[in-house]
Amino acid sequence: MSFHEDRFPSDLSFGSIGGPVRRTDVVTLDSGFEERNTPWAHSRRRFDAGVSMRSVDDLQKLIAFFEARRGRMYGFRWKDWSDYKSSITSQPVGIADQVIGIGDGTTTAYQLCKTYRSGGQEYCRKIDKPVLGTIVCAVDGVQYFEGEHVEFDIKTGLLNFHEPPSETAVISAGFEFDVPVRFDTDQLELSAAGFEAGEIPSVPVLEVRI
Template sequence: MNFHNVNLPKYIEIFAVGVSEFTTSCATSMSGREVRSSDSQIARRRYLLKGCRLSQLQFDAFNSFFIARAGKRFSFRLKDYFDFKVDKQIIATGDDIETKFQLKKLYQDDFAPYLRSITKPKISTLKLWLNNEEIVPQDIGLNDGIVNLGKPLPTGVKLVASFEFDVPVRFANDNFEYSFNKDGTISLDKAELIEVLE
């Protein structure tokens, strides 16, 4: 598995400017009508490290982090400060059979709600409830976000969860640009991250 269970340093994470994107094909018929089809059902996120001005010590740590990931070879964790938590959301309804459940986040919409699988939860923040009673699962998948209750969830019972999570990302390129500033700081230029869909 080409994943390292480490976070991008916090002093870099806060500079990440995010973009969430789908891939859609558009075609125009002879009558002029437009036909659109989704090439991807899942939104993929990109992050540009923009406006980063680092001290020499911070730059050295970032450079070491980049080298340890071998450029874009190994993915890692990133906290998206705009979207990193789930608060008391129903993640499953029991059928008296299933014992394992994928952590998910619901993006509510009256017409087309979107459900996102969460594979990199922060285990220490996870709380689960059954019938308003907090429970402790048998196991939690650190790298897949699967919760194992150890016994079937009773039919009709809702499993509710609150947690924080990271996004699995990799560097978009095998190189990055940097420049020195007159005040002695170092600027990162065009360093981009891309979400790894698992």
């Protein structure tokens, strides 16, 4: 997949509108009952970067980033300010934030993930684009350090242990992360004069599967 590891300017993504999108097929029966099904195991996030533009200089930064990505051609990183940590947003990340696996004495690679819980239900979201310098991890509560015990792959979200964690060992991690996205348009319709008059451009951004 064509992807650039560059992040969309975070000062421009701050204030953008967007969030997770689900796809649910609903069939209403003659009785009035419904049958619901979804072809998507995972949500897909959609954002509008235009609403966070605050100056003509911002438009220039947007144009430069858009052109460097060739419109929809190349994906890029996006900071979703409403959801970018393994911990609660107001708290720093920690080694016990997310359980990402249970050791079996053989497996050395574990995928970062974030689990969302409500009531008795939960959803595990794969994290492909952790942020450099923010990852911490532990095995059975004992912190493991990059280079000494484990290697962090920020392009895939994999933690590669030098030695496989023992059977039943709890592997946990904390991290910040970006969303892999692309522009959902090949055309920017921008006007500096219109922008100064209060006209807000629409710049759709869509999450991509990695």
